Amino acid sequence: MLLEIKNLHATVNGNEILKGIDLKIGLGEVHAIMGPNGSGKSTLAQVLAGRDVYAVTEGEVIYDGKNLLEMAPEDRARAGVFMAFQYPVEIPGVSNTYFLRAALNAIRKQRGEEELDAMDFLARIREKIKLLEMDETLMTRPVNEGFSGGEKKRNEIVQMAVLEPKLAILDETDSGLDIDALKIVASGVNAMRAKDRSIIVVTHYQRLLNYIVPDTVHVLSNGRIVKSGSKELALELEQKGYGWIEEPVGA
Amino acid sequence: MTTATETQIENYLRQYGEFEKKAKAPEWLRAIRREAMEAFAELGFPTLRHEDWKYTNVAAIKREEFEPVSSEAGEEHISAIRRRIQALTSELDGPRVVFVNGRYAAELTDVRGSGARIGTLGEALEKRPEAIEPYLARSADYRAHPFVALNTAFIGDGAWIEIPERTVVEKPIAVIHVAWPEGKPAAVYPRNLIVARRESQATVVEIYVGAEVPNYFTNAVTEAVAEENAVLEHVKAQLESERAFHIATATFHQARNSIVRSTTVTLGAALAREEPACVLDGEGGEATLNGLYVLAGTQHADSHTTLDHAKAHCGSREVYKGILEGKSTGVFNGKIIVRPDAQKTDSKQSNKNLLLSPDATINTKPQLEIWADDVKCTHGATIGQMDAEALFYMRSRGIGRKEARNLLVAAFANDVLDRINDAPLRESLKRHISARLAGKGD
Ligand SMILES: Nc1ncnc2c1ncn2[C@@H]1O[C@H](COP(=O)(O)OP(=O)(O)OP(=O)(O)O)[C@@H](O)[C@H]1O
Ligand SMILES: [Mg+2]
Numbered sequence: 001m002l003l004e005i006k007n008l009h010a011t012v013n014g015n016e017i018l019k020g021i022d023l024k025i026g027l028g029e030v031h032a033i034m035g036p037n038g039s040g041k042s043t044l045a046q047v048l049a050g051r052d053v054y055a056v057t058e059g060e061v062i063y064d065g066k067n068l069l070e071m072a073p074e075d076r077a078r079a080g081v082f083m084a085f086q087y088p089v090e091i092p093g094v095s096n097t098y099f100l101r102a103a104l105n106a107i108r109k110q111r112g113e114e115e116l117d118a119m120d121f122l123a124r125i126r127e128k129i130k131l132l133e134m135d136e137t138l139m140t141r142p143v144n145e146g147f148s149g150g151e152k153k154r155n156e157i158v159q160m161a162v163l164e165p166k167l168a169i170l171d172e173t174d175s176g177l178d179i180d181a182l183k184i185v186a187s188g189v190n191a192m193r194a195k196d197r198s199i200i201v202v203t204h205y206q207r208l209l210n211y212i213v214p215d216t217v218h219v220l221s222n223g224r225i226v227k228s229g230s231k232e233l234a235l236e237l238e239q240k241g242y243g244w245i246e247e248p249v250g251a
Numbered sequence: 252m253t254t255a256t257e258t259q260i261e262n263y264l265r266q267y268g269e270f271e272k273k274a275k276a277p278e279w280l281r282a283i284r285r286e287a288m289e290a291f292a293e294l295g296f297p298t299l300r301h302e303d304w305k306y307t308n309v310a311a312i313k314r315e316e317f318e319p320v321s322s323e324a325g326e327e328h329i330s331a332i333r334r335r336i337q338a339l340t341s342e343l344d345g346p347r348v349v350f351v352n353g354r355y356a357a358e359l360t361d362v363r364g365s366g367a368r369i370g371t372l373g374e375a376l377e378k379r380p381e382a383i384e385p386y387l388a389r390s391a392d393y394r395a396h397p398f399v400a401l402n403t404a405f406i407g408d409g410a411w412i413e414i415p416e417r418t419v420v421e422k423p424i425a426v427i428h429v430a431w432p433e434g435k436p437a438a439v440y441p442r443n444l445i446v447a448r449r450e451s452q453a454t455v456v457e458i459y460v461g462a463e464v465p466n467y468f469t470n471a472v473t474e475a476v477a478e479e480n481a482v483l484e485h486v487k488a489q490l491e492s493e494r495a496f497h498i499a500t501a502t503f504h505q506a507r508n509s510i511v512r513s514t515t516v517t518l519g520a521a522l523a524r525e526e527p528a529c530v531l532d533g534e535g536g537e538a539t540l541n542g543l544y545v546l547a548g549t550q551h552a553d554s555h556t557t558l559d560h561a562k563a564h565c566g567s568r569e570v571y572k573g574i575l576e577g578k579s580t581g582v583f584n585g586k587i588i589v590r591p592d593a594q595k596t597d598s599k600q601s602n603k604n605l606l607l608s609p610d611a612t613i614n615t616k617p618q619l620e621i622w623a624d625d626v627k628c629t630h631g632a633t634i635g636q637m638d639a640e641a642l643f644y645m646r647s648r649g650i651g652r653k654e655a656r657n658l659l660v661a662a663f664a665n666d667v668l669d670r671i672n673d674a675p676l677r678e679s680l681k682r683h684i685s686a687r688l689a690g691k692g693d
Contacts, residue, residue, distance in 0.1 A: 049643075049647045050643075050646070050647065051643055051647075052643075053639075072646070072652070073643060073646040073647050074646045074647075074649050074650060074651050074652065074655075076647075077646070077647055077648055077649035078649050082647075082648075083647060085644065088644070089640045089641050089643075089644035090641075091638075091641045091644065091645070091659070091662070092662060092666075093659075093661075093662025093663065093665055093666055094658050094659070094662045099645070099648070099650075099658075100648075102645075102650050102654065102658070103645075103648035103649045103650050104649075106648075106649040106650050106651060106654075107649040110649070142662075143644075159648065163648065163649070
């Protein structure tokens with residue numbers, strides 16, 4: 001088991017958003033999390049990445065045998081956790097290349113690997129940039145500044161490809177993409193599928209799951225996982241919406 | 252009964268009397284110094300009641316009995332100073348002229364082969380006073396400004412730089428003022444004069460540094476003239492030691508079609524005040540005043556800038572940024588004057604501040620005096636904290652908290668430094684400031 005979430009409760013500004021999440025993800029598995037707007041999907045993703053505006057009030061998260069909630073965000077990243085943001089952040093004045101190299105070197109240092117200089121780094125990312133058909137000039141610009149929505153999402157996937165996490169959480173990386181961009185992003189993600197890597201895909205759209213086929217689909221509603229099933233569940237949700245799913249027994 | 256203030260002024264009058272006995276000077280300069288001393292005695296030190304000094308309390312300067320440094324710096328100091336200068340300016344390989352405690356230091360100076368005439372005011376006053384008479388004490392108003400008055404009363408030495416007509420000087424000319432007093436609290440009065448002749452181009456960087464102990468007071472005045480179509484790049488780096496006081500005025504008098512770009516970097520001193528002022532006195536001129544202040548602890552720095560549009564069709568740009576930590580306090584007051592003749596003026600001002608601590612404060616104020624009707628003037632000020640989302644984004648990628656913070660703060664500062672055209676000078680300042688930013692905080 002790579003990730004085990006037990007009875008996770010989280011609040012923001014005193015409002016409880018996550019109301020007891022239980023979720024287990026085995027190594028090498030791909031899980032999809034779907035659910036209505038405001039149900040807490042991003043909150044779950046951000047809590048896993050370590051955003052401190054969310055207060056965990058109950059429960060625990062075991063990642064790779066470690067107590068994830070006790071770790072600083074950078075330590076989680078260095079231990080292999082990666083979250084692609086639903087809304088990637090703009091960082092004026094810091095170049096995309098510089099940023100990504102600093103991130104990779106921080107992670108490599110943790111792994112006991114040598115830091116890469118600018119030349120080695122560029123050689124290494126070139127192929128990932130190609131794979132995601134990303135405009136190379138975006139790498140010299142400040143992080144996400146002035147990027148289109150699609151460019152920001154692709155940039156997240158480039159980062160994932162370069163940082164090679166063990167657990168990738170993709171928060172609506174497919175939202176706001178046209179079908180061509182969606183295929184590119186999906187093939188970028190599929191290229192990352194591996195026996196020793198788990199992926200959580202948060203999405204509103206079944207369409208993505210045609211390209212990134214999940215092992216399991218979960219429905220998150222009002223702060224709880226209310227249903228889990230095979231990939232067919234996504235099709236059902238697409239047709240019927242979320243209304244038919246009742247609160248789980250005993251909730 | 253004599254008041255404390257009177258005693259202080261008596262002190263300066265006495266020092267002036269002693270200085271005037273020793274210092275050689277042409278009669279016209281003696282007259283100016285005398286008039287300046289009288290002005291200072293009349294004006295006294297400003298208090299918080301003066302509108303222009305509302306947020307900057309100079310009582311600590313007034314209280315201290317600063318004395319001009321009477322002896323030359325000893326051998327052992329010279330080598331320490333040499334190392335210090337070397338560390339600061341290793342990227343710069345242009346000409347440099349160095350002053351220690353307000354006196355020319357020949358052994359630290361190297362001005363060979365630059366294409367510019369680089370000398371000292373002291374020497375010019377002896378050998379060619381007529382060359383500087385038209386410029387000295389013409390722009391910096393000693394009748395109205397107490398610190399300019401005090402500096403003017405003690406005019407003795409400083410840089411005298413002349414860029415000949417149609418000459419382009421490639422490398423930046425460094426003017427380095429070192430305060431290295433021994434024993435008593437010292438006052439230093441650097442006075443610089445820069446004349447860029449018609450169609451010339453040059454970069455001048457003024458650097459102010461000092462010894463850690465004892466405390467001292469640098470009261471500096473620079474007057475610069477840009478003749479028709481001249482381009483003058485100017486950088487002022489105030490890197491004084493922690494306990495120092497630094498009060499400075501820089502005036503730029505601009506003729507038709509001239510370009511002046513000045514960047515003031517304020518890092519040092521316990522109490523600092525910078526007053527750069529451009530007068531656009533010919534049509535088609537362009538003035539840029541940029542600035543960066545990086546403050547920590549209990550530092551206080553005040554940037555009082557003036558862009559004075561006297562003639563039509565001139566542009567001015569101003570970007571000032573501040574980074575404040577600890578209990579530091581900052582002031583930005585950006586005055587823009589558009590005189591009745593200055594139609595078609597195009598002026599933009601911005602002041603952005605990053606407060607890294609809840610105890611740091613900044614007072615920012617634009618001050619527009621517009622007497623013409625067909626003008627474009629915009630201004631804006633912001634005060635913000637560290638961007639928590641950007642910080643988290645970086646940390647979520649594995650970048651440590653401290654490094655992420657340093658990257659964000661350096662990016663904020665570099666927005667000003669990147670506007671400096673000369674690459675070695677720009678990189679030298681960036682390196683210096685990044686190190687400073689990384690060293691402070693937690
Ligand atoms: N930082 C925050 N401050 C205040 N409220 C928040 C914050 N983050 C989330 N919330 C609230 O928590 C609830 C869940 O939000 P969350 O973003 O986790 O939903 P989501 O399932 O990701 O929705 P979407 O599908 O629209 O992305 C919402 O009501 C939202 O307004
Ligand atoms: Mg969301």
